[in-house]
Amino acid sequence: MSASDTRPPVTGWRRWSAYLALTVVFAVACGLLSWWQWARRAETAAENLRVAQNYDADPRAIDDVLPALDAWDEGDEWTRVELHGTYLTDEALLVRNRVLGGQPGFEQLVPLQLEDGTVVVIDRGWLPVGNGVDALPDVVPQPPAGQVDVIARLRGAEPELPGRTAPAGQISSIDVATIVDDLGVDGYTGAYGVVASEDPAVAEMPAAAPRPEEDEGMHLSYALQWIAFGVLAFIGLFWAWRRERRIAALPVEEQAAARAPKRRHDDADVEDAILDRLDA
Template sequence: MSATAHAPVTGWRRWGAYLALTVVFAIACGLLSWWQWARRAETVDEIQRVERNFDAEPRPVSELLPALDSWRLDDEWAPVLATGEYLGDEALLVRNRVRGGKPGFEQLVPFRLDDGTVFIVNRGWLPIGKTQDSPDSVPAPPSGEVTVVARLRQGEPELPGRTAPEGQIPSIDLTTIVDDLGVPGFTGAYGVLASEDPAVDEMPFPAIRPEADEGPHLSYALQWIAFGILAFIGLFWAWRRERRIAALPAELQAAARAPRRRHVDADVEDAILDSHAPSE
């Protein structure tokens, strides 16, 4: 039998680089998984706030909003009770509001409380009209003294560079709205209308209760973990294959590494069997 030279397993520097790349990839997968876990935690917290607050007993506005700029995330969707009158002439429409996949507007009406401060009430959603720049009809709020129950939401940021026609705004920027009114008003939160007394026949579409849906964050987090683990499995498989090829006679190694239409593992196994077969 002719002597055969078995090439030693070399290239530790190369495999060290592969390992470093795999570690970096696994760390990236871990960070993406952590981000998805954090997103899921935020979603779960929001679902719990809705379940805790949405159907709670209404409390006075001053109790949940002790200062004009007050806002606590734990109070989101909590109902508040207020008595006063709508400032119908100061009503505004918020543009680009989607409901059920359809574009429209939300009607904001300042509500002046008995102490003279203003609380912004979102009375509901209106579809775009024939001109698409405004609804076909904008319901008027009830006049005189009104008692409203509204669920708290945080004000929205200003959108720099965004403009809107007269009587419309691009976002629920409470600070700008109150400043334009020129009277003291709540700038930390506004209310999404739940009911008003006396009621009127024509109303915008009421707000929809948020769905208790966690979304795909959990599955995505697990997938990123799986990707990180598979990267190490793939690296180990490639290293093991390289060791098996390196154990072959030198004249068979190139053929074992060459791409074949057949499965590569089968080629390597055939080469190993051939190398151990008795010579005639």
């Protein structure tokens, strides 16, 4: 056996510097993941606050909330507005690929033309996929005819989905700007309204979306867990370094045995074998 085959393991500063560098990288990754969870928690908390402040607040005039046709502020999401106008029933659309309660369906969009001629796109609710060959809703309820008073909750317009196509009378997202542009009239393009009530009311209505849950989820727990993982990595490194130092202080002939994995007691092995035979 050559001298190189019996060379003792490297325990110097180069080895432990490499271990330290790996630990630092792991801890930084844990810190970034923890920061991401904190950011997600902050976003959820802000959404919960908007729901609490706006969802059941007294309705306001739409031009008070949206001073310009393309205006939108996320802080106004779920704000209730009072609208007076006439539904443009012939311009109704179905938004594809909408899920409610785990079931696929559509959202029914109908432009509402206000008394001053401007248009607000209104989401009247959700309709399930029907049993027909075209997978359309079996029934599409009609909005009230003539003048109608609508209380709606505002939501931000959705972006256009490039490359997505839809059959006539359908649309892939609530891309309000495209809907208003196709109508050829002035209208609000930064937001749309989700029906809270209509007067006069109709007997059949699409299913209303449930109130958003005001729950922060597990983001705080996950953020703390990632911090704990980063701290434990340094604790583990320190423990390994201390163990290596203690082993290095032993006589050379005892170091190999100290580093070897601990074997279980022979009696325990016999007992395990007996239990395995009994289970069989």
